[in-house]
Amino acid sequence: MATAESYRIAIVGSGPGGLSAACRAAEMGDSHILLEAQPHLSNTIYRYQKGKHVMAEPNVLPLRATAAFEAGTREKILEVWHNDVARLKVNVRYRAQVVKIERQASGFKLTLASGGTVLAEKVVLAIGVQGNPRKMGVPGEDLPNIQYQLDDPDEYKGETIVVVGAGDAAIENAIALARQNSVHIVNRKAEFSRAKDGNNSLILGAIEQGKLRCHYNSTPERIEKLAPGHPSGKPMLLRLNSKEGAVEVPCDRIIARLGATPQREFVESCGISFPSEDPAAVPAVSPTYESNVPGLYIIGALAGYPLIKQAMNQGYEVVEFICGRPVAPADEPILRQKFSAFSANPDVEAFLDVLNRRSPVLAAMNRLQLREFLLESRIFSPAVGEVLYKEGDYGNSVFIVVSGEVGVQLDPNDPTKLRPIKAGRIFGEMALISGRPRAATVVAGKDCVLIEVPRRAMLKLISANDRAREYIDRVFTLRALERYLVPGADDAQLKAIVDSARLCQFKAKEMIYTAGDAAEHIHLIRSGSVTLSTRVGTRDVVLQYHAAGQYFGELDVIAGTRRSQTATAAIKTETIRLDAKPFLQLLDRHPQMKAAVQARFRSQIEQRLAMERDPERGARMHFLLGQGLGEATDALLIDESLCIRCDQCEKACAATHGNVSRLDREAGATFDNLHVPTSCRHCEHPHCMKDCPPDAIHRSPNGEVYIQDTCIGCGNCERNCPYGVIQMGVQSPETPSLWRWLLFGRGPAPGSDIHDYPKGAIKKAVKCDMCGTREAGPACVQACPTGAAIRVGPEEFFEVLARGGR
Template sequence: MGDSHVLLEAQPHLSNTIFRYQKGKHVMAEPNVLPLRASTGFDAGTREKILDVWNTDTARLKVNVRHRAEVVKIEKQDAGFALTMASGDTVLAEKVVLGIGVQGNPRKMGVPGEDLPNIQYQLDDPDEYKGETIVVIGAGDAAIENAVALARNNTVHIVNRKNEFSRAKDGNNSLILNAIEQGKVRCHYNSSPEVVEKLEADHASGKPMLLRLNSKEGAVDVPCDRIIARLGATPQRAFVESCGIQFPNQDPAAVPAVSPTYESNVPGLYIIGALAGYPLIKQAMNQGYEVVEFICGRPVAPADEPILREKFSAFSANPDVEAFLDVLNRRSPVLAAMNRLQLREFLLESRIFSPPIGETLYKEGDYGNSVFIIVSGEVGVQLDPADPAKLRTIKAGRIFGEMALISGRPRSAAVIAGKDCVLIEVPRRAMLKLISANDRARAYVDRVFTQRALERYLVPGAEDAQLKAIVDTAQLCQFKAKEAIYNPGDASEHIHLIRSGSVTLSARVGTRDVVLQYHAAGQYFGELDVIAGSSRSQTATAAIKTETIRLDAKPFLELLAQNPEMKATVQARFRDQIEQRLLMERDPERGARMHFLLGEGLGEATDALLIDEALCIRCDQCEKACAATHGNVSRLDREAGATFDNLHVPTSCRHCEHPHCMKDCPPDAIHRSPNGEVFIQNTCIGCGNCERNCPYGVIQMGVQSPEAPSLWRWLLFGKGPAPGSDIHDYPKGAIKKAVKCDMCGPREAGPACVQACPTGAAIRVGPEEFFEVLSRGGR
C-alpha cells in the first residue's frame, strides 16, 4: 500500500478463477500449516464469502484496479516494459508480476452461431435451470458433472466427439454411463457441432435455438433452450513465451523456471501462482506479497521459512534452510527431479524425522499412506518374520514403501530403522501428485518398484546388479477393464508385473471360458509359459483398469540359468500354480463364481462384504448393527447388489486398493488405516466428490441423527427421523457429510455386520481369499 502500482484485470470483476466456480462451492485455504501474509483476508469458505472479503479489502486498501484491461503483449524495453491492452492502450512499468494462472480463456465451439444468447461456457448453478432442453458439449469431467446435475430438472443431451468418455475420471465415467443407460441423459457419440441457428418464436419445437450436429450417421438437429460448452481453455503458454519467458520442455504440464524471488529468465518479469508451479490460492497470495516486498527493496524470507527450519531441526539445531535444500537436492533422485519452489512445497507436506535405531517403521501387512526417502543412514527390510535379524539394507538416497503406494496392497515386509537414520515421510497424496506430474520422478519410482517386486516375489535372493538386465527392459503398459493382455497361441516373450489393477488368467473348458487364476497388484503373471518354453496357453485379461510393467523373458531365463538355487525355487512355485490350475479346470463352477465376483468390482477390493444366501435368514441384523454403530445411519444395504449361486454382494464399501473416493477430496478427509479400512474424517465438507467418484454407489451424503428412528415419536409429535426415511431427507440448512462403511475401524470386536450375523452368512474377504471362499462354495 502506497507503492506505485496498477492491477490489470481482463474481466469486469476480480478473481476470475474463483468467480467462475459453481455457486456455493467450498474453497479450501491450504496448506493449513502455512501462515497468510497478504493484507487481505482468506479463510476456507464458500465462493461468495471469499469474493466478498476480497472485494471489500480491495476497496479498503485502495488497490489501483483497471477492469476489462486484457493484456495481449508485453515487450521488454530499456527502462522496463510496455504492456499493450486488447483495447490498444499501453501501460509502461518498471517491473511486471504475472499472476495469470494456467487455465487460459474458455475455448469456444468454433462454429457459426457460437455467440448466440443462451450459449455459455461455464455453469455456475445447475439448480438455476428447470424444464429446459439443454445440450452439454464436451466429454471431460466438467461436462459430465454439469450434464448429470442438470438432468435432475431438465432434458439433457451430451455431445461427445468420440465413442467413449476416455478423458473422464473413473467415477465420472460410471456416473455418465449410468445416466445414459437410465435415460436421464441422451448421448450423441461420434458427433461435433456444425452450426447453431436462432429459431423463430413460432417454430414447431418451441425452442429458441437449433444445434446441428455432424455425426457418424449424418446431420442431427437438436432444438434446445440452452447450450453449455465445456471444451477446456486456450492455454496461456503461447502468450507467456511471447513475453520471452522460457519453459524447460514441451510438456504441457511444464512450468517456467523462476528464482527464489520468483523472477523469470526475463529480468524484471516475475511469475507467481499456478504458472510458477504453485496452484494453491494461499501460496499465490503469499508469493504476491513477497515479490512486491522484494521489488520495493524490502526483502523478506518466504512464509514457509520458519516451518522448513523446524523440519530441518532433525539435522541441526540451527539449520540454514537454503543450504539444507541444496543437500536434499543432491541426496535423492526423487528430490533432484523438482525445482526449488516445488521442493519447498513437497517438504511442507512431508515429515522429516530421525527414528531411534531398531524402531519398526511399519509392519508386514500394514496398509501404507506414505513413502519414505532416506536422507542419511540406512534402514533394514525384514526378509523373514521368523528371523528378525535377517535384514536387507537400504542405503541413503533410496526410497522405500513405494510398492504399497503404487499397488494399493499391504506392505510386503517390515522395515526397521538403522544407524544414524534420517527420513522424509511423504504422504500418499503428495507422492502421487509428484509422480503424475513429473516424468523423471515417476520413472525412478517405477524402476525401484520393479526391482523390489522382482527380488521379493519372482527371483528372491537376487542382487541389484543381477536384476539390472531385467529391469532395463521394463515398459509400462496400460489396459482398459476387460481388455485382453495376451491370448492363447501368442508368443511367450514377456513377464508382466502388475503395477496397479488386477488380472485374471482363463482358459476354454468345454464351451465356456473359466477363470483359473487371479493376480492382484504387486504380483506377476506370464512366467509359467516362459519357463515352460511354450506359447501362451491361457487368456490374460485386465479385471479392472490395469497397468503392468512388461519385462523381457530372455534376461530372466539367463538369470535362472546362472543360479540353480533360484531356479529350483521358481520351479517349485511353478508346480504349485499348475496344481491350482488343474483344480480349477476340474471344477469349472468355481471359475464361474470367480468371474461373477470380479464382475462386481471385487478385483480391486481389499476387503469386501459377501453374504452366503444359503445361510442368510433375512433378519437384517447386519444392517441394524451397522446403523447402531454409525449414528443411526446404516452404511450397508443387504438387499441391494447382485447374486450368483449362493454368493451375494450387498451394497457396501469394498475398500478398493486405489480408492476412487480419495482421488478428488478437497480437504483430504479420506484416509486408509494400517488395518486397511478406508474411512472419512470429520473434516469432510460435504462437497459430494467422493459420492460421484465411487463406481459402486456405496457412498451417500447424509446428516447424522443423534437418535434412532421411532415410529410413535414421529407419528404423535412429528419429531426425529421417520422410520425408513432416506438419509437424503435432511432438514434444510443441515450440514451434509459423506458416509460409507469404515469396517467399524475403532471397534475392537471388528465389523459389526459380521459379528451380528446369527448364522455366519456375512463374511469379509480380500481377493487373496477368493479361492478359499470358492473352494467351500461361499461357506
C-alpha cells in the same frame, strides 16, 4: 498520440497471486497497476459454482498477504477481496486484456486488446493456466441462453438443455442438470475417454437408465433462433453433424464445456521458455520468482503453485523482492523446525542443498517444489529397532532414508535377519503404487533420519515429475523382483532385467496377451489386477487372479512354450513388462535361484490344474471380478444359502453409525449363492480419494477407507465411486420412533433415509468404514445369526471359490 502510462510494477491477472501483489504494492505506496481482462476480480474463483466451499491449503503454511483470506464460500471470499481492493485503493483496471509484452531497454511495453499500452519497469504474470473458455466456433454461438459456465444447476428446472463436451466438467454438469431437466450431452467421440473413472461410470449409467440422452460421434454444426410459437415450444435449434447424419435438437439452453484456450502460446510470445513440450510443464523460476526473462516474474498456478494460499504468499513476496525489501519465505520457520532432526540450529538453505544431493527423488525437484514437498512431509529420527511399519499394514506414506539405514525383515520368525536400505534410497513405494498391504516389516537402524512423505504428496510428484516417476518405477521393479520372482538376487544381478522394463497401460477388459502368443515377457502388476483364462468349450473360464504387486506370464517363459492362457486386465491396470531373455540368463547363471523359481512354478501348475477341474469356480471368480472385487481389499459377501433375510446386518450397521446404515443388503448382484450387497469395497486405489479437496478420506493400517469430520460435503467422492456405495447425508443422534414422530413431530421419520434431512443441515459423505473403531470388528458380520455375511480380500478369493461361498 497519447503518452503511455508508466509504472514501476505491472501486475497481469487479478487472481489470488496478482491480487495479493497489488494489495501489497498499494499498502507500501509502490507505483503499480493491476490489469484484469474481465469486468471483475479473480475470474477463476468468480466462475466457481455458487456456494462452493474454498479451502485454505496448505494448512501448515501461514498466510503472508495484505489481502485477507480464510476458508469459506466463494461469495464471502470475493466480497472480502473487493473490500480490500477498495480499502487499499489498489490501482486496478478492468477489461484490460494484455495481448503482448515486449522487452525494452528500460523495462517492458504491455499492449492491451483495446489498443492502449502500459509501460513498466517490472512485470508480474499472475494469469493462471485456465485461459479463456473455448467457444463452439459455429454460426449462432452468441445467441442468448448459450453459456460456457454453470454456476448453479438448481437454477434450471423443466428445461431442455444441451451440454456440449465430454470431459469431467461436462459430465458433472449434465448429471446435475438431469435431476430437474431433460438433458442431451454431445460427445464428438464414441466414448468418454478423457473423463475420470468415476465420472465415466456415472455418465454411462445415466445414459443406460434413460436419465439423459447422449449424441455420440457428433459435433455442433449451427445454432438457429426459432420463431415464437414454433411447434417445439423452444427458443432455439441445435443442428448436429453426427455419424448417422444430421440431427436436430430443439432446446432452451446450450452449455458448452470445451475447456479453455491455453495460455502457453501467449507466455512463450513474451520470451518465457518451458522445460519441455509436455502440456503440464511450467516455466522455471528463480527463488525470487523471476523467469528466464530478466524483470519478468511468474507466480501462482502458471509457476506450478495452484493453491490460493501459496499464490497469495508469492504475490506478497514478489513485490518485496522487486522493491528491494527481501524477505525470508513464509515456510522458513516451519522448515527450520523440521530440520531440527539434524541440528539444533539448522540453516534451511544449506540443508535443502544437502537433501537435494542425498536422494534421486529430492534431486528431481527444483528448490520451490522441494520446499513445498517437505512442508507436507515429516522429518524424524526414530530409535534403533523401532518398527516403522509391519508386514500386512496398509500404507499411506513413502519413506526416504536421509542418513543412516533401515532394515527389512527377511524372515518373520527371525527378526535379526535384515536386508539394509542405505541413505538416499526410498522404501514403502510398493504399497503406495499397488494399493496393497506392506510386503515386509521395516525397522530403524543406527543414526537413522527419515523423511516420511504422505500418499497425496508422493502421488502428486509422480504424476508431475518424469525423473521422480522413472526412479520410483525402477525401485518398485527391483523390489518386486527381489521379493517375488527371484529372491536372493541383488541389484547388480537384476540390472539387465530392470533395464528392459517398460511401463504398459491397459483399459478394463483389455487383453494383455492371448493363448498361442509367443512368451517373450514377464509382467509385474504396478496397479490394478489381471485374470488368466482358458477356453473350455464355447466359453472362457478364469483360472487365476493376480492383484497389484504380483507378477504373471513367467510360467510359459520358464517352460519355454507359447502362451497357454489369455491374460486380461480385470480393471484399469498398469504393468511393468520385463524381457524374458535376461531373466532366463540370470537363472542359468545361478542354479540355486533357478531351483527355487521352478519349485514355485510346479506349485502354480498344480493350482491351475485344480481350477481346470472345477470350471464353475472360474465362473464364480468371473462374477466377483465383474462386481469390482478385482480392486477390492475388503469386500462384504453374503451367502444366500445361509441368509434368512432378518436384516440384522443393516440394523447393526445403522446402530454403529448414527442411525444411518451404510449397507443395502438387498441391492447388488447375485450369482449362484454368492451375493455382493451395496457396500464399500475398500479399493486398492480408492476412487473416492482421488478428488477430495479437504483430503478428508484416508486409509488406516488395517485397510479401512474412512471419511474424517473435515468432509465439506462437496460430493466428489459420491460421484467418483463406481459402485454407488457413498451417499451424502446427515447423521441423527436419535433412533427413528413411530410414536415420537406421530405425536410430537420429533426425530427422523420411520423409513426415512439419509436424504430426508432438516433444511440447512450440513450434508457429509457417508460410507462403510469397516467399523474401524469397534474392537470386535465389522458389526454387520458380527450381527449375522447364521454366518451368511463374510468379509474377504483378494488373498481369500480362492478359498471362497473353493467352498462356493460357504
